[in-house]
Amino acid sequence: MKASLGLKAAAFAALAFLHVPLLIVLFYAFNVEEAAFTFPPPGLTLNWFAVTLQRPDFWRALGLSLQVAAVATAIALVLGTLAAAAVHRTRFFGRETISLLLLLPIALPGIVTGIALRSSIGLFEIPFSFWTIVIGHATFCVVTVYNNALARFRRMSKSLVEASMDLGANSFQTFRYVLLPELATALLAGAMLAFALSFDEVIVTTFTAGQQQTLPIWMFAQLTRPRQRPVTNVAAFIVIAITTLPIYLAYRWTSRTTDVH
């Protein structure tokens, strides 16, 4: 049966709604204008790319964001996988509670996590650092790894593990040579998602970063108190470029293996 024209139009209109603003922001990176957002732009230039790439604050923020995201993802990978393994192997233990606990940081507004961490930092007089940022990020990254790993565990057949044990492998060998290869793509997808979430996080970070600026914090400062407005356009262009490619690749890798049901 064919879809009605109205339904098709609504679907493609929603898709256009999602993408046209991104195309516009890419286009504005070439705008010559410095102050306003006049459409159509009076002229196009590559000049602002050079200006942006020479701004040390942009590079510092990008560097910090990459580091924070890498460490938060590593923590989330370990904790999320462990939690998924635990929940998968036992039926009776308060598994619903654990799922809910891991889900809370993304189900409750980010500002709650932010102000909760901020008030603890204040109460215990903990100095702001790289680690206060990382801890805030890892709390909501764990659930993405957990969800992906748990879904893969559920699809895995128990007989593989049993066969491995029967052939004399110990638990660690079974994990290394049987479970891990099976889990790999799910973990990769979970890690990509965790990395993207952390790389993009601004609400929690506002409360847990002292003077340090992650890229989103830097962007937010640019939006509210711009030093050079066109630099924001170019930074947007660069960020879209560097996030799109890995996400596309991750999708290709994981869809190839997960489509086989």
Next chain:
Amino acid sequence: MLTSLSTTIYRRPWLALLLLLAPPLAYMLVFYIAPLGVLLLNSLWRLDDFTGQVVREFTFQNYLALLQPANLEIFLRTALMATAVTIACAIIAFPLAYYVVRYASPRWKGFFYLAVLLPLWSSYLIRVYAWKLILAKEGIITWFFEQLGLSGLLEAVLSIPAIGGPSLSFSSLGMFFVFVYVWLPYMILPVQAALERVPRSLLEASGDLGAKPSTTFRYVTLPLAMPGVIAGSIFTFSLTLGDFIVPTVLGNSSFFIGQAVLSFQGSSGNIPLAAAFTIVPVIVMIVYLLIAKRTGALEAL
């Protein structure tokens, strides 16, 4: 060594469970649940107006302060926006998800899936910023209306008191567009997942029993897709409740919850009041989650 350790663990399933569960559980307790406890505690303390220090005495004065008309207005404004955004997201997401699940070929399905994910993963701030460009007074929407000779219509909409403003980029209406835009993928994905799970045999059975396609949609598809909509609404609602970026970048001077919390905490250093302020969205979301749990929506996340 490893083998004997492995055997020890294998013989005692509870030990294995403990070893697996301890690190994630400890992390969440120390870095999430404990801070929530500190937050709750803080909301019962008060700020000394003269010294600007937090006084650790129990008091409900922060909660009483929430009842001041100015603060109630902030809650109401935020909740109304979150509700409107959630409804709009559901209305836009549903046809897209329905088309993809029911009619798109596998190739197109992959394309749509990626097309919904990509904006989600390209920076949230950049997507907000994109709309700042689009909605600006001299921006693309104004230009578009001028080309169509409909500038008067735009002016008329902007002059409506509660939703208008000096330009779309400083109005509640603009804010609404941006919220819908940034959270839309969070609605599409769970709705799509729920629709995927509606068994085709049920639809065929309904048709065989003489139901028209619209009847089948109304009585079979829609109820079965509802958990997906509810799951999506948890995100759209919660994300709008706690956001301070969109109201700061696009709003006027009237506060949303997130901005109020940020300003109590930041400029006035009044963490107790900021804490009490966040307890409200926490309670709202916990009630929401409990209701969602009963509909089975949490399974659809």
